[in-house]
Amino acid sequence: MIKPLPFRKQSPLTLNLWNAAVVVGSVMLCALMLILRLPVMVLSGIGPNWLLVWVVTWSIKRTSVEGVLAGICLGLIQDGLTAAQPTHTVGLALVGLLTGRLNKKRFIQEDFISIALIVFAMALMVEAVAAIQFGLGGTHRLEDVWLHFRQMALSSGILSSLWAPVVYFPLNRWWTRYHRLLGIE
Amino acid sequence: MLFLFRWWERYRLGLILAILCLGGAWIFSRSQGVGLLEVFRFISGPAQTDAAKQKQLVDAQTVQLRQQMADLKSRNQTLQELLDQDSVQNKQAIAVQILGRSADNWWQQLTLSKGRTDGIDVGSVVFAPGGLVGRVTAVSQGTSRVLLISDPTSRIGVIVSRSRHMGILQGQSSTDAIVTFFDKDPDVKVGDAIVTSSLSRLFPPGLLVGKIKTLKLEQNYNPQATVELAVPISKLEWVTVYLNDQTASLQKTVPANP
Numbered sequence: 001m002i003k004p005l006p007f008r009k010q011s012p013l014t015l016n017l018w019n020a021a022v023v024v025g026s027v028m029l030c031a032l033m034l035i036l037r038l039p040v041m042v043l044s045g046i047g048p049n050w051l052l053v054w055v056v057t058w059s060i061k062r063t064s065v066e067g068v069l070a071g072i073c074l075g076l077i078q079d080g081l082t083a084a085q086p087t088h089t090v091g092l093a094l095v096g097l098l099t100g101r102l103n104k105k106r107f108i109q110e111d112f113i114s115i116a117l118i119v120f121a122m123a124l125m126v127e128a129v130a131a132i133q134f135g136l137g138g139t140h141r142l143e144d145v146w147l148h149f150r151q152m153a154l155s156s157g158i159l160s161s162l163w164a165p166v167v168y169f170p171l172n173r174w175w176t177r178y179h180r181l182l183g184i185e
Numbered sequence: 186m187l188f189l190f191r192w193w194e195r196y197r198l199g200l201i202l203a204i205l206c207l208g209g210a211w212i213f214s215r216s217q218g219v220g221l222l223e224v225f226r227f228i229s230g231p232a233q234t235d236a237a238k239q240k241q242l243v244d245a246q247t248v249q250l251r252q253q254m255a256d257l258k259s260r261n262q263t264l265q266e267l268l269d270q271d272s273v274q275n276k277q278a279i280a281v282q283i284l285g286r287s288a289d290n291w292w293q294q295l296t297l298s299k300g301r302t303d304g305i306d307v308g309s310v311v312f313a314p315g316g317l318v319g320r321v322t323a324v325s326q327g328t329s330r331v332l333l334i335s336d337p338t339s340r341i342g343v344i345v346s347r348s349r350h351m352g353i354l355q356g357q358s359s360t361d362a363i364v365t366f367f368d369k370d371p372d373v374k375v376g377d378a379i380v381t382s383s384l385s386r387l388f389p390p391g392l393l394v395g396k397i398k399t400l401k402l403e404q405n406y407n408p409q410a411t412v413e414l415a416v417p418i419s420k421l422e423w424v425t426v427y428l429n430d431q432t433a434s435l436q437k438t439v440p441a442n443p
Contacts, residue, residue, distance in 0.1 A: 035285025035296055045419055046290050081288035088289065130291055140337050148337075148358050152290045 012182060019178050026171055030054045031077055041163065046152055048159040051078055052126055053167045055092050056119050059099035061175065067096025086133035091126035098122070115168050116161035123157035245315030245415055249393045252378040256346045256391045260383075277428045278312070279303060283421055284328060293336035293358055295319065297424065300327045304428040308387065312425040316393035316415035317341075317381060321426070329426075333418055334394065335362060342382035343394055348372040351382055354394060354412060360419070361398060362412045371408060373397060379412050389427075 030050035037047050051074045059067030075089030082088070099118060131149040134140045279299065287294035299305055301324050309321040311331050319333040332339055335356040343354045343364060350371040352364040364379060377397045383390035395412040402408040 031288070032285075034288040037286045047286075049289070078288055082292045082294060127290070130289070134291060144337055144357070148291070156290055 015178065015181060019174075022171070022174055026167070027051075027054060027074065027077065030074075030167065031081060034078070035081060041159065043155045043159055046155045046159065048163040049123055049126065049156055050160075050163070050167065051075075051088075052092065052095060052123055053119055053160055053164045054171075055095050056099050056115065056122055056164070057168045057171050059096045060102075060115070060118070061172075062100055064097045064100030067098075067100030068093045069096070071096030086130065086137050088126075088130070090133065091129035094129060095122045095126060098125075112165045112168070115164050119164040120157045120161040123160040124153050127153040127156055241417055241420070242314045245417065248378075248396075249314070249316050249415060252346055252380065252393045252396075253391065255378070256380050256393075259346070259349070260391060277304075278425045279305075279428065280423055281305075281329075281426050282423055291358075293333040293339075293356060293418075294322075295331040295333060295421075295424070297321075297329045297331060297426070298327070299426070300325045300329045302326050305329045305426055306428075310388055310392075310427045312392070312427065313416045313418075313421050313423070315417070316395070317388065318416055318418060318421070318424055320387055331424075335359065335414060335418060341388060341394065342385040343379045344382045345371065345373050345397075346378040346380045346393075348377075351384070352379075352410075354379065360414055360417070362395065362414055364397075364410045364412050366408050366410070369406065369408065370402070373400065373402075373410060375400060 030053070033041075033050045034047070041047050055067065055071050055074055058070045071091075071093035072089045075087060075092040078088040078092070099122065102118070127149060131145050131153075135142050135145045281297045281299045281303075283295050284298045285296040295311075295318075297305070297311075305321055305324055307321055307324055309324075309329075311318045311320060317334055319331040319336075319339065321329045322332045323330040333356065334341060334354070335358060337356050337358060339356050341354045342351065344351050348371070350366055350368055350373060352366040352371070354362050354364045356362050366373070375397050379394045379396060381388040381390050381392045381394060393415045395414040397410050398413040399411045400408075401410065
C-alpha cells in the first residue's frame with residue numbers, strides 16, 4: 001500500500017507538472033543509459049534496450065494508441081542518437097501497440113516476471129523489425145544481417161528483460177500513485 | 186550447572202556473533218585493511234583501466250608505428266619527387282574523450298565529448314593508438330558522432346602494405362572486418378598489414394587499419410580476407426581527432442594516382 005501522500009494537497013496542475021517532469025526525466029535517463037554502456041550492463045558489447053523497456057512500462061497500463069504514440073516518440077529519440085535510416089519508430093510503435101493490446105486483466109499479473117517476459121519478447125521483435133529494415137534497405141548484405149541478428153537478438157532480449165525492473169518499478173509506482181491522487185483509479 | 190546451560194542457550198548466538206566480529210576486526214586491524222581494499226578493488230574493477238588493456242594499447246601502437254614505417258618506406262620509393270614539397274606537415278589533432286557508444290545494437294558508433302567549438306567537423310578522421318577508428322558523421326556544438334570502421338555501412342579503400350594490392354574493407358560489427366580485393370590473385374598472406382589507400386577520398390593514406398587474419402582466396406572472383414582491426418575499439422576511452430583542415434591538406438598533398 002502507498003502510505004505517504006506528499007502530493008495530496010497539490011492541485012491537479014502541479015501534479016501534472018510533476019508527472020511531466022517524471023516522464024521527461026525518465027526518458028532522458030533511459031536515452032543516456034542507452035549510450036553509456038556501463039560494464040555491468042554489457043554482454044559482448046550489447047547493452048539493454050532501455051527505451052524499449054520504457055515503452056513497455058508506459059503501455060502496460062494504457063491504451064494501444066498511447067503506446068503507439070510513445071513508441072514513435074522514443075523511436076525518434078533513438079533515431080536522433082544513432083541514424084534516422086532505417087528508423088526505430090516502427091519497432092517501438094509496434095511494441096507500444098502490442099503491449100497496449102495485451103489483455104492484462106486476464107492473462108498477466110503485474111509482477112516482474114510478466115514484465116520481464118513481455119520485454120524479452122518485445123526485444124526480439126524490435127530486433128527482428130530492425131533486421132527486416134536493414135535487409136530491405138540494401139546497405140547490408142542479407143546473410144550479414146541474419147548473422148548479426150542471431151548473435152544479438154538473444155543477448156539484447158535477456159539483458160533488457162533483466163534490467164526491466166529498474167525502469168518498471170519506480171515508474172509504475174509513481175503512475176499508480178499519480179492516478180490515485182487524480183482520482184482516475 | 187543448569188544455570189550456566191540456560192545462560193548459554195539464551196546468549197549463544199549473540200556471543201558467537203560478538204566473537205566473530207571481534208575476531209574479524211582484529212584480523213582486519215592486523216592486516217592493515219588489505220581485505221577490504223581487495224574487495225573494493227574487485228567491486229570497482231570494471232571502472233578501472235587495467236594493465237592488460239594498457240599493454241594491449243601500447244602493443245598496438247608499436248605495431249602501428251612499425252607498419253607505418255614500412256609503409257612510408259615503400260611509398261617513398263614511388264612518391265619521392267611528388268612529396269618533397271609538403272613532406273613536413275603541421276599535424277593538428279586533439280585528444281577527445283569517448284562519451285558513449287551507439288544507441289542501438291545495429292550501428293557501430295561513438296559519441297565524443299567535443300564538437301564544432303573545438304574544430305571538429307563532419308568528415309574529420311578519428312584515430313586511436315593502433316590506427317584508424319572511424320570518421321565523424323555528425324557534429325554538434327559540444328559533441329560529435331563517429332561512424333566506426335567496424336560498421337557494415339563503412340567501406341574504406343585499403344591496400345596491403347607489403348605488396349600494394351588494393352581492396353575494399355567493410356566492417357562486420359565485430360573486431361574483424363572483411364577485405365575484398367580487386368585483383369584476382371593478390372599477393373597477400375596472413376599477418377600482412379592493411380593500410381588506407383591513397384585513392385581513398387575520406388581517409389588520409391597509409392594509416393594502419395588492421396592485419397590479415399584469414400584468407401579466402403579460392404573464391405573465383407573477388408578474393409576476400411578477414412582483417413583483425415588494429416585498434417581494440419571496444420576498450421577505448423580516448424581517441425584522437427584530426428581536425429578537418431589537416432585532413433584536407435593531407436589529401437591535397439597526396440596525388441590521386443601514384
